[in-house]
Amino acid sequence: MLTLPMDFVSLFRNSAPYIHAYRGKTCVVWLRQQALSPERLKSTVSDLTLLHSLGLKLVLLIDTHHLSTPVSAQAVIDETLMHELIGQIGHFRYTLEALFSQGLVNSPMHGSKIRVVSGNFVMARPAGVHQGADLKHQGRVRRIDARGIAEHISREHLVLVPPLGYSVTGDVLYLPAEHLTVELARQLGADKVLIVGNNPLELTQGRKEIGLAALQNILSQTQPLTPGYTELNAASAVAAAGIARCHVIDGATDGALLSELFTRDGVGTLIALDQYDTFRSARIDDLQGILTLLRPLEEQQILVQREPEKLAAEIDHFIVNERDGMIVGCAAVYAFDNHQAELACVAVHSDYQKNGRGDALLKQIESRARELDIHQLFVLTTQTEHWFIERGFHSADVHALPANRQALYNNQRNSKVYIKTIV
Structure with a gap:
């Protein structure tokens, strides 16, 4: 008699309610440095491909990676830094497009046939002057072509959005990814947001579900440079914008994305506005x-x-x-x-x-x-x-x-x- 690996069978059966629940739902995914590292990039793409094949409508936002100086929302972005940002964003955009194009037999990507779409979906305006300093190429979201993105994801395309926007004068502006994530989710009416970056559990003291008020209290007592603060602060803004569920996940852990979405307790921190428990x-x-x-x-x-x-x-x-x-x-x-x-x-x-x-x-x-x-x-x-x-x-x-x-x-x-x- 054939002996089956029951742990796998049980886990796969228990994932069925989530597969049904996620099909056709719009999900904004912000991939931070940890998920884009050489060690994690291929497995991240494989897991996202699986989510896409299960019927999730994915909008991916990529982060800047390993810059000599981290770029904050108030940083002055001159021509040199902007050139470096565009080069790095372009590198990861084309790397991701290549990885989503894989199709080798016996690989997780075999038969996936994902079309990745990117373009001028985001219009931006200059951030202007902050505390007397001209922020130059630092930008803010002016308008998102939500209809255009919705048309693509309805055709089962995966939409890739870089942290860049285009002004009415034809300039390229850098958009802080934490702000862009919130605007994408809000204007698309996303069902779910996934922030894949630093492990949030140290800041949330191991809590895997947390309300908005409790999260804001934690953030008020945390230094902004603390690992996990940026992710949880963005999650707070996502929840405040009315998005029902936002997951913050450790991007350095292999399989964290799937474990968070397809097990009842997950492995990250969920900020839920609906009645989860x-x-x-x-x-x-x-x-x-x-x-x-x-x-x-x-x-x-x-x-x-x-x-x-x-x-x-x-x-x-x-x-x-x-x-x-x-x-x-x-x-x-x-x-x-x-x-x-x-x-x-x-x-x-x-x-x-x-x-x-x-x-x-x-x-x-x-x-x-x-x-x-x-x-x-x-x-x-x-x-x-x-x-x-x-x-x-x-x-x-x-x-x-x-x-x-x-x-x-x-x-x-x-x-x-x-x-x-x-x-």
Whole structure:
């Protein structure tokens, strides 16, 4: 019998929801120095080719690379520096076009047939004078031909945008890539932005999802020259412009782009305006996700087995923790007389049991209990008593339960009763 590599099979199956979700979506990708290094460039192109083949509409913005002096948005760009910038940008533009043209058999690019398009999509104006200094060839975005770009990506072309713009007087101006990324995303109405550069996790203290307010607080306490600041500052501007999701990824790590997009937890930092990880009341279409959580616990006899029909009828009693479309936690509250309620079906996915989700779930349950004017929560358990004791539940006799719940008590199961007063 053929033995299959199940890790690969499982990962590939689990990537299916993302493949469906990304197809036809517009994504602006800013490739910084780390992704354009000789060590990473070919694998970066291979991964982008895979994204393109899966139906993402890609707009690539390339960065300047290894200049003797980094170019800031307030730098004076004279003729010499502009000449150096154009030369370097041109080098990477043509290098990328060549790499996207590969088609060797047994290579990731075989059969890809990607058409790369670049051109005068961005009109610019001079940045002018800043603090008394004429910035010369430093520019700012004046207008983006969003319709022209949209036409190309609708024809499955990959649009490559250099950090350059053209003025009405025919001059070439340098455009700071962090500003251009935001404008491209905003004017194209992008669904997603990917910033591939410095590792953001040191600045975000390992947080893989962060809200805009929390990110802005981190940035306010960080020196602008700190590695990762530029990427996260641009991500903050992207989120402030209304783009639902912006990912900041370590470009020096091979495969980070695919790992970020096709695994549930990713490897970078996501700034999400929509509800990526939320607690909410259950719906009937959550039934299968709830069953998936409960079945292993029922098989271990930690929970009493419940038939799908019974769960469907009681779905209004459940609260779920949904993470990027997956139900990773659930619990139910059943109200009785005398301001008491039973807490039941508490379950957290095995991959998420050590990061406080159980506590967060209990907090949500207690909040709902208060809304229902519940004064006491009780739970019947056979194997998880310590978890409840550590969270303020105390041991009680079966007679402390409401009379109609006592009538349903299973003496053979011999569950222990714990009660918590809700303040």
